[in-house]
Amino acid sequence: MEKITRAAFALLLAACSPGVSAASSADLSVTGSITPSSCTPRLSNDGVIDHGKLTAKDLEKVRPTLLDPAEMQLEVICEGATFFTLTTFDNRAGTSAINAAHHGLGMINDDQKLGSVAFALFEPVADAVAVKTIVSRNGGANWVVNPYLGHEALTSFAAADGPNTPIAIEVLNARLRAFTIIVPSKDLTVVDEVPIDGQATLQLKYL
Template identity: 70%
Template sequence: MDRTPSVAFAILLAACSPGVFAASSQDLSVTGIITPASCTPVLSGGGVIDHGKLTAKDLHPDFPTSLQAGEMQLQVQCEGATFFTLTTVDNRAGSSAINPAHHGLGIINDDQKLGSVAFGVFDPVADSVPVQTILSRDNGASWRPSSYLGHAALTSFAPPAGPYTPMALQTLSARLRAFTVIVPASDLTLLDEVPIDGQATLQLKYW
């Protein structure tokens, strides 16, 4: 429901009727930040990891099957030195079969979770200098070294020797790897071809 008209009317009524009612007050603030520089993230290969066609015999019957890791290049270009973090949106939310902090691969046969894919950022170089990947699971209150990139945390970059806090960058280059795991074949009904249908959105947030 849009409450804007009723709020505007209440303010107008108070302004037109001074002294009629006893009143108390509450400050209302509008805040935000306008950053002087914007950043653009780019993934090589259009951001696609293609595992090709697998057969049911390629899957272990009783244990999860790890596929060959996929890799793409991550580039971030900012107009100037900028503090930012990276995170993702799992566009197949609720379908991760291995770990809820990873990304789902879709659901087949109405109710069978196909597997999971985890992303990691490796060998980052910022402004021509090696840096390290750091992670925060408490919205930036604390940070630690980790290659994880996903929807369950914020990812940023820090000097190799610390401190473990995000640093301002203008350019970033790194390897982004995808680790795909398929559930045991015994957990799936494989009578027809089924797609490996993982999809996530990479988000850059100014810090």
């Protein structure tokens, strides 16, 4: 099924002053676009990263603990060559303890942030050709080479030897790596078992 971008409605209201007999008018414009093809993103292991069980003694006491990086495979399949970007929505927004650009891991004891997780894309391949990951933090006006994948930027892909501008892709494959960080144990009150509760939604947007 073709995906239709959300239409933007602009309502321009003309000012009307009392006692003025001139007719008033209002312009209503409806804009948007219909893409010729749709894309479907997929993540290996159903998008689940499981760090298993940790004990409080496994955590650094006075500095953050970086857990072993975890990886999954990202695949985006489009019906035809398509310009698109990737971004995320942090379903635990406001709980990132390390960096606001990262994703939160939830709260414990109602007032303690557990940590953060950052995502990055490596070794992207578009239509069987190696490409580079590019990021825009100003809505697509400018792009720089950066593996970041998150909610504070748009992520796309450019030709390895070309300018830093998005290219149309039919099939994309890349390694998605997650870097999970837990705050120092001195900042946590661990009485019962505490879940690592990070959750983000990967979003694909058409250019």
